[in-house]
Structure formats: C-alpha cells, structure tokens
Amino acid sequence: MKPVIASADSAPTGSLSSARLDETGEVSMLEAMGQLELWMIRSTSHRKRGACQRLLDRVVQMSDWRRNMPRTGRPRSFDRDAAVTSATHLFWQHGYEGVSLDQLRTTMGGISSASFYAAFGSKEALYREALSVYLATYGRVTDALRDQTLPPRDRIEHALRRSAMMQTTPGHPTGCMVTLSATIGSDQTTALKGLTAAERQANREAIVLCVTAAIENGTLPANVDTVGLAAMFDGFLLGISLLARDGMTGDILNSAITNAMRAWDMLAIAPR
Structure with a gap:
C-alpha cells in the first residue's frame, strides 16, 4: 500500500498517524518524503509548510528506525558459515530426505522460515552448498x-x-x-x-x-x-x-x- 497523506489544502497536523505510512519498507517512506517536500514547495501557507516540515521530520526518524532495526526472525548472532556447517552434518548423518526444514532451522538457532529462504533459497540449494563444503574439506x-x-x-x-x-x-x-x-x-x-x-x-x-x-x-x-x-x-x-x-x-x-x-x-x- 502506498502512503496516503492529506492534500496541501488540508495540511496535516503533524501527527505521524495522519500519514498512514506503509510498514512494508523504505520505498513507501521515500515516496511519503517526496510528497511532503512537494507540498511544502506548493503550499502558500506558512502554517501548512510548518506542519509538513514537522511530519517530514517524523518520517525521516521512522525511516532511520526501520533501517537500524534487526531483521525479523533472524537472531543477531546468525552465522551463515556455521549454519552451513551444521546443515552439512545433518545431511551427512540423516540424508537429504531425512532432514526436515524444522531441523535445519533449529540447528541454525531457530531462525524463521522466511529467514531460511532468504539466506539459502531452498532446502535443495542448501544441500548443494553443504555438499560443496564437504567436498572441499572432508x-x-x-x-x-x-x-x-x-x-x-x-x-x-x-x-x-x-x-x-x-x-x-x-x-x-x-x-x-x-x-x-x-x-x-x-x-x-x-x-x-x-x-x-x-x-x-x-x-x-x-x-x-x-x-x-x-x-x-x-x-x-x-x-x-x-x-x-x-x-x-x-x-x-x-x-x-x-x-x-x-x-x-x-x-x-x-x-x-x-x-x-x-x-x-x-x-x-x-x-x-
């Protein structure tokens, strides 16, 4: 959803909720910032320009907060190399079909399914990587x-x-x-x-x-x-x-x- 912000003729009051920012990411926030800056230029009212500036400041703060927040579902201590090593041992011990996604996620510190797929793409892709690690070592x-x-x-x-x-x-x-x-x-x-x-x-x-x-x-x-x-x-x-x-x-x-x-x-x- 794109951000929905009041028009320049009905300038926002400065409340962040009035911007209804989309929580999906920085792209929507950047669009909101662009719209606010445009209204500030077009507005003939000092009061309205001030309200837009205050809201713009809040949007910038929100963007910085989102950029610095930890990724959902992946522990801060997530070590990709260690995760691949653990997966290698699981596949080695139980075979490809004998290892479940839950086992892989658990041995990686309990990461979410979304984080698992973001990091490795698929169980098959992880197996291929694990096999490459095995061949290059053991x-x-x-x-x-x-x-x-x-x-x-x-x-x-x-x-x-x-x-x-x-x-x-x-x-x-x-x-x-x-x-x-x-x-x-x-x-x-x-x-x-x-x-x-x-x-x-x-x-x-x-x-x-x-x-x-x-x-x-x-x-x-x-x-x-x-x-x-x-x-x-x-x-x-x-x-x-x-x-x-x-x-x-x-x-x-x-x-x-x-x-x-x-x-x-x-x-x-x-x-x-």
Missing part, C-alpha cells in the same frame, strides 16, 4: 587418487586409508556424505542423486587411471583386468562408508585395507 581424502607424484599403488592405498581415518574420526558423522546422503530417494531428488553419483564416478575413473598407469610403467602386467581390479578397490572404498556407519573402527578398516592391497601385490611384476 571429501579431499580421495585427492590422493589424482596425485601424480605418488606411484599408482600408493595413490589407491593412501585414498583408502585416509578415507577410513576420516570416516571413523569423532566430531562429525561417520561414513561418507557422498555415499550416504543422496544415494536413494524419491523422484524429486533425481538431480541431487546425480550430483553424488558424479562424484563417485569421478573416483571410479581415477582408480581406473591408477591401474592403467601401473600397467604402463610396468609394475602391473599388461594382461591385468583393468576394469575388474579397479572395481574391486572402488567397491572397497564405497564399503568403508557402511562399515564406518555400522561402528567398525579405523584400526579394523586399516587391517582390511592391508589385505585388500595384497591383491595388487599378487598381480604386481617383481622388480628386477
């Missing part, structure tokens, strides 16, 4: 798969051991967010399932490249089943998430990784 344990300074075998072993350590360390949910948070779900989550599937596929391809590199440098024989061997290590990497979520310790997983790497060693060509 998810980097698989970066070893692409570390060209390491021998191919070490790339795989380092990725497995670092994953096992991260996924069983206290202080955050166990398992892997990429594996657990959006693997299954309704048709409405197809795009999100595609996001996590793409990350798993990228790791799968990196493992294949490790095996291929070992064949090319002569540490694995040319007749090795590249895809099959890579699939074995990929399956082990994905399985760590379920084992960690079920409570298996990092020590046991490390022992299992030692045994898994023996499959590589049995195929390897002995150095001359």
Whole structure:
C-alpha cells in the first residue's frame, strides 16, 4: 500500500498517524518524503509548510528506525558459515530426505522460515552448498587418487586409508556424505542423486587411471583386468562408508585395507 497523506489544502497536523505510512519498507517512506517536500514547495501557507516540515521530520526518524532495526526472525548472532556447517552434518548423518526444514532451522538457532529462504533459497540449494563444503574439506581424502607424484599403488592405498581415518574420526558423522546422503530417494531428488553419483564416478575413473598407469610403467602386467581390479578397490572404498556407519573402527578398516592391497601385490611384476 502506498502512503496516503492529506492534500496541501488540508495540511496535516503533524501527527505521524495522519500519514498512514506503509510498514512494508523504505520505498513507501521515500515516496511519503517526496510528497511532503512537494507540498511544502506548493503550499502558500506558512502554517501548512510548518506542519509538513514537522511530519517530514517524523518520517525521516521512522525511516532511520526501520533501517537500524534487526531483521525479523533472524537472531543477531546468525552465522551463515556455521549454519552451513551444521546443515552439512545433518545431511551427512540423516540424508537429504531425512532432514526436515524444522531441523535445519533449529540447528541454525531457530531462525524463521522466511529467514531460511532468504539466506539459502531452498532446502535443495542448501544441500548443494553443504555438499560443496564437504567436498572441499572432508571429501579431499580421495585427492590422493589424482596425485601424480605418488606411484599408482600408493595413490589407491593412501585414498583408502585416509578415507577410513576420516570416516571413523569423532566430531562429525561417520561414513561418507557422498555415499550416504543422496544415494536413494524419491523422484524429486533425481538431480541431487546425480550430483553424488558424479562424484563417485569421478573416483571410479581415477582408480581406473591408477591401474592403467601401473600397467604402463610396468609394475602391473599388461594382461591385468583393468576394469575388474579397479572395481574391486572402488567397491572397497564405497564399503568403508557402511562399515564406518555400522561402528567398525579405523584400526579394523586399516587391517582390511592391508589385505585388500595384497591383491595388487599378487598381480604386481617383481622388480628386477
């Protein structure tokens, strides 16, 4: 609603209520200020110009008050980065569809729905942001798969051991967010399932490249089943998430990784 103010011929008395300012924001207040200034110029009555000036002063005060007041529904201590971190842990622990808007708002300090959507746009947009945060932090344990300074075998072993350590360390949910948070779900989550599937596929391809590199440098024989061997290590990497979520310790997983790497060693060509 636009502000409704009496005409210059019936000058306002100075009461703020007579201006009936719209409470929706500064735009309406600016319009009111413009109208008052126009009446002051057009008015031939000193008394009326004085009344307009007094009301204009009140409008300015109201505008300053609104500009400085805290945003409705969002605590002054709202920390967006901390909120995203909390959301990351929720999605990681319960999966995308297992987390409600109420849970997200509560973990963010009880912000209103309006503040939530103003800050993040939607639950899906927040999940995408949370996944990006995860990949840039915890998810980097698989970066070893692409570390060209390491021998191919070490790339795989380092990725497995670092994953096992991260996924069983206290202080955050166990398992892997990429594996657990959006693997299954309704048709409405197809795009999100595609996001996590793409990350798993990228790791799968990196493992294949490790095996291929070992064949090319002569540490694995040319007749090795590249895809099959890579699939074995990929399956082990994905399985760590379920084992960690079920409570298996990092020590046991490390022992299992030692045994898994023996499959590589049995195929390897002995150095001359």
